[in-house]
Amino acid sequence: MSLETLADARWDCGACTSCCRAYLLGPVEPAVVQALEARGLNEEKPGWYRSFPGPDGPVYFLGRQDDACVFLQQDKRCELHVRFGAEAKPGFCREYPFRLRRGAAPAALTVRPSCSGLHMSFATGTPLAEAAPGLAALPLAPLRVPGARPPDAPVAILPGIGVEPSVFDKLAPALIRRVSGVRGEPSAVLADLRAAVFAAAGRASPPPDPSRAEEIARMLLDRLLQILRGAAESDQGEPWQRLFFADAADLVGAALSRRRPPPWHPDVATYLNQVLRGELLSRELLHAGGLAEGTALWWLGTWVARSASPEASLAELGPRHATWCRLTENRQVIQFFRGAAAPLAQLFLLVEPATTEATEPTANHDSDL
Numbered sequence: 001m002s003l004e005t006l007a008d009a010r011w012d013c014g015a016c017t018s019c020c021r022a023y024l025l026g027p028v029e030p031a032v033v034q035a036l037e038a039r040g041l042n043e044e045k046p047g048w049y050r051s052f053p054g055p056d057g058p059v060y061f062l063g064r065q066d067d068a069c070v071f072l073q074q075d076k077r078c079e080l081h082v083r084f085g086a087e088a089k090p091g092f093c094r095e096y097p098f099r100l101r102r103g104a105a106p107a108a109l110t111v112r113p114s115c116s117g118l119h120m121s122f123a124t125g126t127p128l129a130e131a132a133p134g135l136a137a138l139p140l141a142p143l144r145v146p147g148a149r150p151p152d153a154p155v156a157i158l159p160g161i162g163v164e165p166s167v168f169d170k171l172a173p174a175l176i177r178r179v180s181g182v183r184g185e186p187s188a189v190l191a192d193l194r195a196a197v198f199a200a201a202g203r204a205s206p207p208p209d210p211s212r213a214e215e216i217a218r219m220l221l222d223r224l225l226q227i228l229r230g231a232a233e234s235d236q237g238e239p240w241q242r243l244f245f246a247d248a249a250d251l252v253g254a255a256l257s258r259r260r261p262p263p264w265h266p267d268v269a270t271y272l273n274q275v276l277r278g279e280l281l282s283r284e285l286l287h288a289g290g291l292a293e294g295t296a297l298w299w300l301g302t303w304v305a306r307s308a309s310p311e312a313s314l315a316e317l318g319p320r321h322a323t324w325c326r327l328t329e330n331r332q333v334i335q336f337f338r339g340a341a342a343p344l345a346q347l348f349l350l351v352e353p354a355t356t357e358a359t360e361p362t363a364n365h366d367s368d369l
């Protein structure tokens, strides 16, 4: 299977172990459970999995120990991988942090920005197609995002304007090329992408309004903060989940308490630009409702990460941005942002480029759109 990737996308694992801690660690394929049971794991490591009744039989999750996967070793390596090889691991472990968008020819391979190692390796790591050998052959479960848009449904490129998926499949590569040509901070990138989408729709782009945009951003984050604090203090869920929500609440609270975010570092802008292009290529951007809402959510994440990082260097901002992205993979948070489609769309319309340093349009810039 041929894989489409961003030409400049690279990645290496930084062995931070975040992905072995901040997820539900499942579901595990029944065949994987049976194979590991046959190796005698039940006797050797009681509690290595947990099962819950599901509509089609039991649903399995890996067990936890000290708030991490039961197979995470002291040396930060995976015990299953060390002892039995990669093939013995559940599919979701083998897939992470990659995302394979199937159903398109060629399939698209990207890295989840929730990976805390991406910011360190996006420019110097292993090219993606080499970093993910065998991924295309993995029997991955289809992506299940609550209330996700069916793949054959029209794609909302602007509020009230939808196009057929085949039309969006032609527009997306042009937008990715366009975004890659924009130098500057995320506001400049959003504004340039907005102009391109309005041009593609044959409409005039409305004037931005930065103070109203900030008002909307703060309102959304205020509401999110209430949800996160409630989840952190709830007696529902497990300790690691409460910890996860408490950390996320600290991040959002820190961003909200900052009136004047620090200036951007150029390498931070380059990183966030690649993240946006990856979200476009994978179509993850559409899970917030449409292109406008998804782009606004990406921008909001960049705003949170920068506002919560006093130095705003890549080393400082990268892990915070990854925490934000992990948060936006949480079902409760996905549902919150789905319900906030209208303010997100407004945010998309109102963000103003504070420092626009767009490169000269390439030869095919306009004809693409």
Ligand code: SF4
Pocket (backbone or CB within 6 Å): 012, 013, 014, 015, 016, 017, 018, 019, 020, 096, 097, 114, 115, 116, 117, 118
């Ligand atoms: S979060 Fe990313 S860098 Fe950290 S261990 Fe997982 S894959 Fe590696």
